[in-house]
Every structure is written in C-alpha cells, then in structure tokens.
Amino acid sequence: MAAVKSDIEIARAAKKKPIAEIGARLGIPADALAPYGYDKAKVGADFITSLSDRPDGKLILVTAINPTPAGEGKTTTTVGLGDGLNRIGKKAVICVREPSLGPCFGTKGGAAGGGYAQVVPMEDINLHFTGDFHAITAAHNLLAAMIDNHVYWGNAENIDVRRITWRRVMDMNDRALRQMVASLGGVANGFPRESGFDITVASEVMAILCLASDLNDLERRLGDIVVGYRFDRTPVFARDIKAHRAMTVLLKDAMQPNLVQTLENNPAFVHGGPFANIAHGCNSVIATRTALKLGDYVVTEAGFGADLGAEKFFDIKCRKAGLKPHAAVIVATVRALKMNGGVRKDDLSAENVEALQRGCANLGRHIANVRKFGVPVVVAINHFTSDTDAEISAVKDYAARHGSDAILCRHWAEGSAGIEELAEKVVELAEGGQAKFQPLYPDHLPLMEKIEIIASKIYHAGEVTSDRGVQDQLKTWEEQGYGDLPICVAKTQYSFSTDPNLRGAPEGHVVHVREVRLSAGAGFVVAITGEIMTMPGLPRVPSAERIFLNDEGFVEGLF
Incomplete structure (x- = not known):
C-alpha cells in the first residue's frame, strides 16, 4: 500500500497557474492585481469599487460541530465545496481566513485545508503570506506607543494611566506576556503601569480590518477605538491622540484582499483572520463582498463550531455588512461525534455506533441553532478511512430525523470528485428560496440581555452570572451610546458550555x-x-519542534 502523502507534500506538488490567469477567470484585469510573486496577489481598491453595481452571488456558510482532538476539517470542506461547485459548472469563489502563526507553531496547525482540498501556496499562506498580520500588529502597537508617548510628553488629554485599556499584541502564543508591567527603568522610560499582550488575531485592529468596507471606513473605525479613560471617566479615542491616520497608512495594503488558488486552480480569497473563540471569527467583509460580485457562489467559513463561528458570522458580520446567507453546511466526522459520545481518542478507530448516536446530540444542537437564523442546513460527513458503513448510516439517519440531509464527502482524498453530491445539494438549497435570514436578537436590547439570549438560545445555558463591575460597565457603555452594538462572546470552542471538557449537548449550565x-x-x-x-x-510539545527546512530547502512539518 502506497504511503499517504502529507498535506505539505501534496501542496508542494501542485500544478499552480499564474495568479493573473486565476484573476482573469473572475474578470479581474491584470492591472488590477498587485502580484506577490507568481502565485498570489492583492486586488486593487479601484477595481473593487467598480463592481458596486453588479448583483451578488449566493453566499454559503461552512461551519461545524464543536471541535475535538479527532479533527473535523471545516476549512478542508470549505475548499472542497468550492472546488465541487466549480466542477458541476458553477462559478464559485472561496473565502477563508488567513492563519495565525501562533497556532501554526502551537497545536492547531495551519488553516489552508488538507489533503486534495487545499489553497496554495500552502507554506506561504501559513507563514508570512503577504504581510497582513505584520501590518495589523504594527498598526496596533503604533497606537500603544503613541498612548504612552502622549502621557510622557505632558498628557494633554488627562489620560488616567490606571485606566488605559489598550494592550499590545504579537502573532505568537506566549503566555509569559499575558500580564506585565511596562515602562520600568526610570523617569526616561515613562510612567510604570500594568499592561499585557494579546495575540494579534484578538486585536480590535484585526476585527476592524475585517469589518471595514473601504479605507475611509477603516480610518473612521480606527479613530473610534477607545484606548482608555480620563480622570473624569470620559473615554479617550485613538483620534484624540492623532494615531488613526498613521495606522491607516500602515494598513493600506493589508486592506486589499489576497487572491490565491486551490489545488484545482479555482479562485480563493484568503484575507483577515480573527479567531472565533476570542474574536468574531470571519474573513474580511471586503473579500466576501468582492467575491459575491465576481462569482455565482461564494463559499466561506466561520471559525470553530457553529455556537461560536456561525453565531458571530450571522449576528456580527452579516448584520453589520448587510449580507444574507442562502445556505449553511455543518461539517462533522464520525470520529468527532464518537468523541462527543464519550470515546477516548485512542479508541476512535473501532466501530461504536452506540457512542456515535450519543455524540450526535452535539450535531443536532448545531442543526437547530443554525435554523434559528432562518438558514437551511445540510450536514457534510468528512470521511475518514476508519468510518464504517453502520456509523455513516447512523449519522445520516440522525440528520434525517432532524430534517437535514447528511452527505458523505471524500474531498480530502479525491478533491472535487469526492464532494459533488454535497455541491448539488447546496445548489438545491440555495436556489430553493428557503433562506429567510434574521439575526438572533434586535439591536435595541440591553447588552446584558443580548448576552443572555446567546447563552440561552445557542448554548442552552440555564443562567448567566457576572460581577457587579461587569454589569456597571455595560450600563455605562449603554449611557455612552454603545447599547445598540452586538455581542462577541469569548468562550471555549470545545463545548457549548464554558467548560472545555463538557462535550455533547449540555443543558442548564452556568x-x-x-x-x-x-x-x-x-x-x-x-x-x-x-x-x-x-x-x-x-x-x-509545540508543533514548532517538528517544523524545519529539509536538505533541499523546503519547509517540513507544517500541517
């Protein structure tokens, strides 16, 4: 039996086409592309603006059950479905997020798909790519530097250094930087204060870039960042210390969507990368809107399980950008469902229909949740070789009892040929006029009530608790005019609850x-x-220990 090639080996063997040729398939002229080498390019803002009068294609969301160590393959399915739609004659474009270096060198790995359903160049996409994350990191930290500099040179805005809320960021996992004291070392270094670092994908600058419609909107949003509070408790904005315009300059190129291709030479936008457990978990609005103008179908993903990624995609991205999804795909694997049913990772290869049926409760919860937004759902069973016919039938039967089709997909091993059935079903749902999208809650509700609605209707929690300081802060923001904003819950991705070890479909938790x-x-x-x-x-044992350059100068160990 031939050895199974690794993702990076498959990607390295890709027969890529010049990126100008990929752009031409979408009607993007060569002079509207800013190439980054042979196989990737940014799409110019003027060209994107010229598309405004075109009708939109149909928007398809790919989401998943709660992730487990067994793996689900959401990005792989997103890429495979895009290839599958093109295979059956639809003009489809893929929109996914850029990976963060932190998970690439940590545990999760990259986010370029897998097997024969990948976006390439895989190594570049998972590493520095076109430098977007570095630009976001620089813009964020420029603001941090300007805050401390403002205080050092007289503090004209009367900033209370005890109430500076703007932290610094870097695109790496580094627990040692979570809490720190800055400006030590004497008078020349400023005023010591407690601070810390977040990972770049949690930065508000990342979220702003992903939600802004153009450079003017980007600059306005950057100026609206609240960096801290004065001694009289009034908010201090980034525009108050005149940082927002320089930040926009740093982000000028990063705002342009990145065009790459799949292994089957189909177009894909890879742009923006907020995590879904600590941020809103969607690729950029500008990439999605551009793709909708250029393709008949746009397949995009939302991070982690539907309780986080899909909820935020619907309640934040779609609400703010005026997007209306036509169908949703929930990715599940037999292995992950068995793990949700109590099977240990080492035992997942053995058939266990009983545990699988228990674990299907997690899938059923996600199906019901997505339907609450008025979006029709189909289940994609991402195939593993250890899956048995009885287990696959059990998932299909369970989904059928919950009003959805579950379709076996072999795109990891077969590319687009292994996902045609799902592509056909997605077209049927999208063309069927069933979608009646609506967010989970209206804008006008109090902020805490919005949190409670998400917790009760999506997580099935019995209660939401918080300290008095949290409640007072929410009320203050409402008084300052922020009460109409949606909620972005930072929560573990592994469970509907806040306990990562509580799998399945828990009820009544706090x-x-x-x-x-x-x-x-x-x-x-x-x-x-x-x-x-x-x-x-x-x-x-971080993944970084297994990543190296081989004797031929190629990267090994990325996945």
Whole structure:
C-alpha cells in the first residue's frame, strides 16, 4: 500500500497557474492585481469599487460541530465545496481566513485545508503570506506607543494611566506576556503601569480590518477605538491622540484582499483572520463582498463550531455588512461525534455506533441553532478511512430525523470528485428560496440581555452570572451610546458550555462573564467567559519542534 502523502507534500506538488490567469477567470484585469510573486496577489481598491453595481452571488456558510482532538476539517470542506461547485459548472469563489502563526507553531496547525482540498501556496499562506498580520500588529502597537508617548510628553488629554485599556499584541502564543508591567527603568522610560499582550488575531485592529468596507471606513473605525479613560471617566479615542491616520497608512495594503488558488486552480480569497473563540471569527467583509460580485457562489467559513463561528458570522458580520446567507453546511466526522459520545481518542478507530448516536446530540444542537437564523442546513460527513458503513448510516439517519440531509464527502482524498453530491445539494438549497435570514436578537436590547439570549438560545445555558463591575460597565457603555452594538462572546470552542471538557449537548449550565471589553471601532462588545485567554500559550510539545527546512530547502512539518 502506497504511503499517504502529507498535506505539505501534496501542496508542494501542485500544478499552480499564474495568479493573473486565476484573476482573469473572475474578470479581474491584470492591472488590477498587485502580484506577490507568481502565485498570489492583492486586488486593487479601484477595481473593487467598480463592481458596486453588479448583483451578488449566493453566499454559503461552512461551519461545524464543536471541535475535538479527532479533527473535523471545516476549512478542508470549505475548499472542497468550492472546488465541487466549480466542477458541476458553477462559478464559485472561496473565502477563508488567513492563519495565525501562533497556532501554526502551537497545536492547531495551519488553516489552508488538507489533503486534495487545499489553497496554495500552502507554506506561504501559513507563514508570512503577504504581510497582513505584520501590518495589523504594527498598526496596533503604533497606537500603544503613541498612548504612552502622549502621557510622557505632558498628557494633554488627562489620560488616567490606571485606566488605559489598550494592550499590545504579537502573532505568537506566549503566555509569559499575558500580564506585565511596562515602562520600568526610570523617569526616561515613562510612567510604570500594568499592561499585557494579546495575540494579534484578538486585536480590535484585526476585527476592524475585517469589518471595514473601504479605507475611509477603516480610518473612521480606527479613530473610534477607545484606548482608555480620563480622570473624569470620559473615554479617550485613538483620534484624540492623532494615531488613526498613521495606522491607516500602515494598513493600506493589508486592506486589499489576497487572491490565491486551490489545488484545482479555482479562485480563493484568503484575507483577515480573527479567531472565533476570542474574536468574531470571519474573513474580511471586503473579500466576501468582492467575491459575491465576481462569482455565482461564494463559499466561506466561520471559525470553530457553529455556537461560536456561525453565531458571530450571522449576528456580527452579516448584520453589520448587510449580507444574507442562502445556505449553511455543518461539517462533522464520525470520529468527532464518537468523541462527543464519550470515546477516548485512542479508541476512535473501532466501530461504536452506540457512542456515535450519543455524540450526535452535539450535531443536532448545531442543526437547530443554525435554523434559528432562518438558514437551511445540510450536514457534510468528512470521511475518514476508519468510518464504517453502520456509523455513516447512523449519522445520516440522525440528520434525517432532524430534517437535514447528511452527505458523505471524500474531498480530502479525491478533491472535487469526492464532494459533488454535497455541491448539488447546496445548489438545491440555495436556489430553493428557503433562506429567510434574521439575526438572533434586535439591536435595541440591553447588552446584558443580548448576552443572555446567546447563552440561552445557542448554548442552552440555564443562567448567566457576572460581577457587579461587569454589569456597571455595560450600563455605562449603554449611557455612552454603545447599547445598540452586538455581542462577541469569548468562550471555549470545545463545548457549548464554558467548560472545555463538557462535550455533547449540555443543558442548564452556568455562563459566567468575568470581563467585558468595548470594541467601539469594530462595532461590538466582547464578553469574556470561563478561562478563555486572549493570549494563548504553547503546549508541552509545540508543533514548532517538528517544523524545519529539509536538505533541499523546503519547509517540513507544517500541517
């Protein structure tokens, strides 16, 4: 039996076409592309503006059950479905997020798909790519530097250094930087204060870039960032210290969507990369809107399980950008469902229909949740070789009892040929006129009530608790005019609850909101729950230990 090639080996063997040729398939002229080498390019803002009068294609969301160590393959399915739609004659474009270096060198790995359903160049996309994350990091930290510099040179805005809320960021997992004291070393270094670092994908600048419609909107949103409070408790904005315009300059190129291709030479936009557990988890609005003008179908993903990614896609991205999804795909694997049913990872290869049926409760919860937004759903069973016919039939039967088709997909091993049936079903749903999209809650409700609605209707929690300081802060923001903002819950991705070990479909648990953060420029309020960290740490054995250059100068160990 031939050895199975690794993702990076498959990607390295790709027969890529010049990026200008990929752009031409979408009607993008060569002079509207800014190439980054042979196989990737940014799409110019003037060309994007020229598309405004075109009708939109149909928007398809790919989401998933709660992730497990067994793997689900959401990005792989997103790429495979895009290839599958093109295979059956539809003009389809893929929109996914850029990977963060933190997970690439930590535990999760990259986010370029897998097997024969990948976007390429895989190594570039998972590493520095076109430098967008570096630009976001620089813009964020420029603001941090200008805040401390403003205080050092007289503090004309009367900023209370005890109430500076703007932290610094870097695109790496580094738990040692979560809490720190800055400006030590004497008078020349400023005024010592407690601060810390978040990972770049948790930055409000990342969220702003992903939600802004153009450079003017980007600059306005950057100016609206609240960086701290004065001694009289009034907010200090980035525009008050005159940082927003220079930040926009740093982000000028990063705002342009990145065009690449799949292994089957189909077009894909890879742009923006907020995490879904600590941020809103969607690729950029500008990339999605551009794709909708250029393609008949746009397949995009939302991070982690539907309780986080899909909810934020619907309640934040679609609400703010005026997008209306036509169908949703929920990715599940037999292995992950068995794990949700109580099977240990080492035992997942053995058939266990009983445990699988127990674990299907997680899938059923996600199906019901997505339907609450008025979006029709189909289940994609991402195939593993250890899956048995009885287990696959059990998933299909369970989905059928919950009013959805579950379709076996072999795109990892077969590319677009292994996902044609799902592509046909997606077209049927999207063309069927069933979608009647609506967000989960209206804008006008109090902020805490919005949190409670998400917790009860999506997580099936029995109660939401918080300290008095959290409640007072939410009321203050409402008084300052931020009450209409949506909520972005920072929560573990592994469970509907805030306990990562509580799998399946728990009911009646308690969601404790321990901190809230205002992202005034992005346009949402972050509610931090459980033990979620906005700066992750590396595991005991990080992936970085297995990543190296081989004797031929090629990267090994990325996945």
